[in-house]
Amino acid sequence: MTQRLAPVLPDVADDAAFAARALDWVGMDRIALPLQLPAAHGEAALQVPAEVDVAVDLRRPDTRGIHMSRLYLRLQDAFAAEPLTLSSLRRILDDLVESQRGLSGSARLVIRYEHLLRRRALASDNAGWKRYPVQLEATVADGRFRAVLGFSVEYSSTCPASAALSRQLNAARFTTDFAAARPLSTQVVGEWLASERGLAATPHAQRSRADVRVELQPSFDAGLPVEALVDALEAALGTPVQTAVKREDEQAFARLNAENLMFCEDAARRVAAALAADDRVARFEATVSHFESLHAHDAVARVSGP
Template sequence: MSTSPTTPATLPDVAHDAAALARPLDWVGMEKIALPVRIHDADGNTVQVAASVDVAVDLRDADARGIHMSRLYLQLQQAFASEAITPPGLRRVLQGFIESQNGLSSRARLRVRYEHLLQRAALESGHVGWKRYPVEIDAELRDGHLQLTLGFSVEYSSTCPASAALSRQLNAERFAEDFAAARPLSTHVVRDWLASERGLAATPHAQRSRAEVRVELRPAFDELPLLALVDAIEAALGTPVQTAVKREDEQAFAELNAANLMFCEDAARRVAAALSADARIERYDITVAHFESLHPHDAVARVSGRNPA
């Protein structure tokens, strides 16, 4: 018994059947797709990184049973194969997703998650090391309008102002105790005392902390400003965590911590001040968390805002 050869045209496609319950759907697609994507590094070069990608379109035809899902997947495989992710590129990719559905869809969205590696110099020694910054790019195309959100996090050190004040008080009391007897004081004597173990009665508590940031970007710019925003936030906080550290770097870091005492409320305001001055940002949402060394819980502050046009 002979059979005719199978071709795509002869294969059953039940996705074209009418939906049993007629109803449009907000989003249909795939999540956590493994994909290599291209991004710009700190020098403007294009590099390839591993990413996890979500893609979806709406199903506006109430009678259609499903979308052409394989078309989304195949287009996604080619979307960032040869060029870095940029706002104009994201617009083109999303428009291609909509057109691939042959009238079934009018909106498309894309979410890309990856870790961005940046090389950071030590504070004093001249050594360098790599830091990773988790990044999430959300893009949605609706009625020709691109909404683009960039999310990332920055880690830093936070030294408690209250603990620092309490420590200074104990240090002052020990100084008064040790020098209660009348004797000549000189700069040399006081300096030797401060450098001794007696010169440090208490230390303030500090902890690794994290600022999680999401910014809605204005569509007038052709590049994602990740590097500039990370630099601005780390400068505003003053104490970003370090990579390669020698003794001179650790001492410089301790000095920066003393100069940048902050509660989580202070840190949130610093980050907001840096973002509110950036013309590329439409709005921002910030969450800072101090992973307390004093308590078994975290101290958290959140702030959001919209920049003037």
Template sequence: MPDVAGDTATSARALDWVGMERIALPLRLPTPDGAGMQVAASVDIGVDLARPEARGIHMSRLYLRLQDALAVEAMTPAGLRRTLQDCIDSQDGLSTQARLALRYDHLLRRDALASGHSGWKAYPVEIDARLGAERLSLTLAFSVDYSSTCPASAALSRQANADHFATEFASARPLSTGVVRDWIASEHGLAATPHAQRSRAMVSVVLRPSFDELPVTDLIDAVEAVLGTPVQTAVKRADEQAFARRNAENLMFAEDAARRVATVLAEDARIERYELSVTHFESLHAHDAVARVAGEGVN
């Protein structure tokens, strides 16, 4: 059968990347029990076309190699290196480097805060792996949703509640702990509440290639822990109350959230560089509050 891709190019020029985007493929993720978990992924694959006179690459070879590699072997840095090298080798000297982008939802089971229930939560993840000149480069990106309660709004609410208390009990009637407690617990005991909103931390890290596993779950856990108020799955009344307490303990502007996350990333030995942005989808304003920061990991 004819193969015109082997013809000589009419305008000879090397190309940086040639390949395919948004390929629907199964991806096997590592699990603690070693069995692995298969998820649906959207995949980009590309190689350079290093020979200027060559008209095209062997694109179908890339697809077939990905189809076999990603579904069978659990994703690790070593496995990604082998897959990228196999894609380069499949081009019979046309290519010297390869790039692979994987997008999927990372599912984690999360315990409720108080009730003993649990539920699944999906975290969007993207992994960008590049191999060239025998060097593997890995970039991991993910996002975490959380709740943010405004410190300024909390302070104003406390003042409003204090003023309301002073007005209600201005008379010289006898006070006791029980009377004050009952009043606070009643509908009359709350004059104002601070505004809170769903928020999002978007993290991108360049990983050092000296580790055996991709720390997806570890980094998600670390970011959620330092923020203190990740969105929940299964929620009963006891969980909702516990969540309200957490919000009161973790009042934060966008600047506060960005600094918290940056501190965790900067102290992780697996991270070479990081970039992050946090967005508070404001419930008070018609616009969002955003903070961004980038830096290097610990040496």
């Protein structure tokens, strides 16, 4: 019985390139992959859906194309097998370069996902999950590794100018209501403050967001510091948006807003101070946006530094 040989399939990627020249990046965008995140604070490790862009350079001008399927296949199990760390990212990038067998010397990954963190309520015994959009860009070029981490933090911002104007109206109403000579006591004043007459005006506040990009130090070799950096920024801003909220939590949040009055300029400086103090950060860029409740436009401040 004659054995039939499998046909040799043509590979036109080996053909000579027209208008030959090297290419900066070649690859695929928006690949769907599972991503395993390290466990934190006693929580179990999480697997989340991610969207990944992958590319390598094409250094040989006369080569028509890269081995694109090799990039896809090597990524399929790479992130599901172990938690995402800078070390695992470096190994994956080196493997992507090696898969091209001399065609490439650089590789690039952009990973987008939502990082889930469990957050305690401010006063009640409750907690809830909160999502933080993350974008991680990692490259290896001629043996040099670089990782840039981007994420967003939402918070509340109460306008200092509006607070001052509100205090003035509250003081004016107090003067009017107590203009007649009568005995004053802490009980009388306390009852007045707790009544509707005790609140002549309220300052305007709005949900706000800090969008941050940090280049991580090359010497930092551990899991991604998403939670640590988020914690630092939320502590610096003082008024992160909440998850589970009972009345006592809402009251505590109102107190925090009064203690953390801030313009967008104030918020940007708080963010910058927190990032500049972190040894894992080589450089940062931050944009804070206050989605105004007074104006139809946003108030925005940008800051960067080492």
